[in-house]
Amino acid sequence: MPETIDGIVGTMGGDVIEYIRKVAPTDANVLIAGETGTGKELVARAIHRFSGRRDSPFVAVNCTAIQPTLVESELFGSVHGAYTGALRDRAGLFEGAGDGTIFLDEIGDMDVESQRKILRALEQREFYRVGSAASSTFNVRIVAATCKNLPGGKEDGTLIDALFYRLNEFGISIPPLRERPGDIRPLVYHFVKLFLNEYRPTLGVAKVSGIYEESPRVDIDGKPVTVDKRFLEILQSYSFPGNVRELKNIVGRAVILMGEDFTIRADALPDPVLAGTPEGDLSNGRKAIRNLMEYCTTVGYNKIQFLLIDQALRESDGNRTRAADLLGCHLKTVHNVLKRYIGWLNESHLDVPPYLLVSCGRWKKR
Structure with a gap:
């Protein structure tokens, strides 16, 4: 211990x-x-x-x-x-x-x-x-x-x-707190007890007790307060730029939002905390995909492919190999989409951009 x-x-x-x-x-x-x-x-x-x-x-x-x-x-x-x-x-x-x-x-x-x-x-x-x-x-x-x-x-x-x-x-x-994640759990329970005592008159609670080391827990009138597992997992992957002081504020907010079942859940975490964790990155990625899907229903899947290839080639100066690396796809995929893209531009009587001519015209630039 x-x-x-x-x-x-x-x-x-x-x-x-x-x-x-x-x-x-x-x-x-x-x-x-x-x-x-x-x-x-x-x-x-x-x-x-x-x-x-x-x-x-x-x-x-x-x-x-x-x-x-x-x-x-x-x-x-x-x-x-x-x-x-x-x-x-x-x-x-x-x-x-x-x-x-x-x-x-x-x-x-x-x-x-x-x-x-x-x-x-x-x-x-x-x-x-x-x-x-x-x-x-x-x-x-x-x-x-x-x-x-x-x-x-x-x-x-x-x-x-x-x-x-x-x-x-x-x-x-x-x-800093981000380098000692083992302290987060006992600190969470410590602050839960602290804020429950502060808000006790509002909650109509007679007694709050707790221990914080080997088996952290907090009781309200003999009934345990439950801290959701996801709540702790998200905090343990967060960087805490404000350290323990920031954690205290986060827990204070969660106690205020706690339900009548005395459970502190992950949905009580503020958005900046979620955004600063891998789960937040995944959530932001899902939002981006959702937006892309909505756009796809408007312009069509092929156009989305064209736009992605187009942007990758712009950033790689027409180099198909680098464009494929940027997109994380096979070079053959870039080749096939480009052929369809050039055909679509010609059918639409649109000029083919120079960087696409470099990449598609003679298929020499790799």
């Missing part, structure tokens, strides 16, 4: 769970890398929860939401009179975290100058409130996250080298 950890559903792929357990008791700075929506804050909170700092605050900072001109006052605080409107001393987020953990989310999206200010504080383990000449020390543990895996050293929205290496005393990389 894969190793699990409270607060995290599934394995998160690779050695993530083991890394959390190993690094949490230390004071090492941690840099978590992963695509948007993979669960970087969940990992940061797990590190805090399993550390000796668990009884102190966990302060999450959305670095992209802080304007560059306000970085110092937000993170390090300010004193009375430091700027217009500073009517009193104000502690920053570093002080607010006390002896706990500060989580700097998407730090790679901060401008370079802001990153340098954070770097100076980390190197010296001290900071200055805006407007103060006196330094303050801090004992907070630093956990940061970025969707960039490597240091950039440029003003392009990536981490500067020095800050990267300062934060990356211990690095954890979270694989």
Whole structure:
């Protein structure tokens, strides 16, 4: 059975769970890398929860939401009179975290100058409130996250080298959801329970319970919720550009559309999900064939053949062999259809296009 950890559903792929357990008791700075929506804050909170700092605050900072001109006052605080409107001393987020953990989310999206200010504080383990000449020390543990895996050293929205290496005393990389399909099933049941609890008053449900590891299931008042097999199969073949966050939205929609029999079916999946799977490709292919058949009833089967051969020859510069390869048919088929096509053009008193003359006139160009 894969190793699990409270607060995290599934394995998160690779050695993530083991890394959390190993690094949490230390004071090492941690840099978590992963695509948007993979669960970087969940990992940061797990590190805090399993550390000796668990009884102190966990302060999450959305670095992209802080304007560059306000970085110092937000993170390090300010004193009375430091700027217009500073009517009193104000502690920053570093002080607010006390002896706990500060989580700097998407730090790679901060401008370079802001990153340098954070770097100076980390190197010296001290900071200055805006407007103060006196330094303050801090004992907070630093956990940061970025969707960039490597240091950039440029003003392009990536981490500067020095800050990267300062934060990356211990690095954890979270694989995207598409690379850990085994997590999809337990996550689906986890989100089903989450949304059923949220919508419980509307559903008239007294109790929702569930387990998510070896045998994921959710019960409503003792009756099991059924997740259709096709629902899970389609999700396991989907690429999830929005990762776990996108899966959560998909399941939330499915719970809203769930029938009175407490069954979550594949027809509750949104069109973009179906379009992004092999089943969606097949569905689109069927639609194209259906449209072609409707057109065929209008112009006739022979004309459809002519048009297909015509287009293939246009794209292959009159080369019959390449045209046959494009269409996935035998060269003889192209030859026979062309003979009928030329005859049809002549009977209709239409000019034969030059690329067809090349291909049909003397049948030399292969």
